Amino acid sequence: MARAIWTGVITFGMVSVPVGLFTAVKEHTIHFHQLQRGTADRIRNRRVNERTGKEVTGKNIVKAYEAADGEYIVVEPDELDEIAPGRSRTIDISDFVDLADIEQAFFDRTYYIGPRGKEYTKVYELLRAALADAGKVGIATFVMRGKQYLTALRAQEKVLVLQTLHWADEVRDPSKELPDLPSGRSAKGRGRGKELDTAVQLIDALSTSWDPARYRDTYQDSVRKLVKAKAKGKEIAHADEAPQATNVIDLMSVLETSLEQAGSAGRTKRASKRSQSTRETQSKQSAAKKSPPKPEHGRAGKSELRRLSKSELYEQATEQNISGRSKMSRDELVDALRRAGRRRKKSAA
Helix, strand or coil: CCCCCEEEEEEECCEEEEEEEEECCCCCCCCCCCECCCCCCECCCCCECCCCCCECCHHHCCEEEEEECCEEEEECHHHHHHHCCCCCCEEEEEEEEEHHHCCHHHEEEEEEEEECCHHHHHHHHHHHHHHHHHCEEEEEEEEECCEEEEEEEEEECCEEEEEEECCHHHCCCHHHHCCCCCCCCCCCCCCHHHHHHHHHHHHHHHCCCCCHHHCCCHHHHHHHHHHHHHHCCCCCCCCCCCCCCCCHHHHHHHHHHHHHHHHHHHHHHHHHHHHHCHHHHHHHHHHHHHCCCCCCCCHHHHHHHHCCCHHHHHHHHHHCCCCCHHHCCHHHHHHHHHHHHHHHHHHHC
16 A cells, blocks of 8 residues: 655645645656666766766765856755745645646646545545535645645545646746747638638547546557567567648648548447447347337437447538537537437428
């Protein structure tokens, strides 16, 4: 079981709950040693005086701030200790804000917050549930290991998450740092609306639910394969080159081709799933032919629509000229097509 790297209390208003801070992530990066080429001799880093070239022990090393070129102000460790904020025991929530209002550049490290004992779980869960229901994050500061942190306290399912934030003066202004950002004004050129509409369709076609287990660090996998191959005296294939930038003139064509491929990929996945249960499907179809069931009003149409991908639903919505289709979710497209079908039946009657 993990050990808390910090313990204290969270306070909001007059309510407080004893908690512990736990590391939320661990890196899986492969680490290499440094050797002198052609030997098995390890390379070690030593602290040396750059003028004399002699090694210096830790007790003779001090910190210094360069006030001017070649002019340093030495700061002793005990002087830093005297002005340090100390080891804070409190994560004091001062404000509650919308998560969407915090720009992504401000987020740094992630930690789990857990109650420090079963007797504190009720108050802990009260805070977690209240944050979740309000859709807010708590902004607080606390001190750990001689450093003060600005933090955002968030609610996840069953657990509170603390994310350290960068201070305002640490985050760069992109408009000042990046010279080639778009102006933000919508282009008035011909075809702009169609390009945007197609791009939205492509995003919808590629949209899915978040499942972190679907993604792997393929680079680290390749590093492991490289090490194993070299150990056996084998060579390994090189990675593909990066794709070329899309020409603005061909943008519409590239978008349409991408959308078509996304739809094909979706159909392929569905076909693969259906092939895994072919016998069961054929058995159900055979039984249906012998005694076809009488579906409830409107249910059969909805069932058939739910078998289609979002891109296929969007194609049908386009053919039927359903307004607002580009902003609809998959379920909304199903409902809109179902309503359109009912209207056609009434008109035909």
